[in-house]
Amino acid sequence: MGKRERRSFTDQFKQQMIQLYENGKPRADILREYDLSASAFDRWVK
Secondary structure, three states, X not given: OOOOOOOOOOHHHHHHHHHXXXXXXXXXXXXXXXXXXXXXXXXXXX
């Protein structure tokens, strides 16, 4: 597995992802659809 390029996300994007999650979208679906790392996503939700 190659090292991924570090990407930066706007606060607005992070907010949208959290909103999707809070509205009941499965975490796994969000990670897969937006190609996010679980650790980054979990940090945002926290």
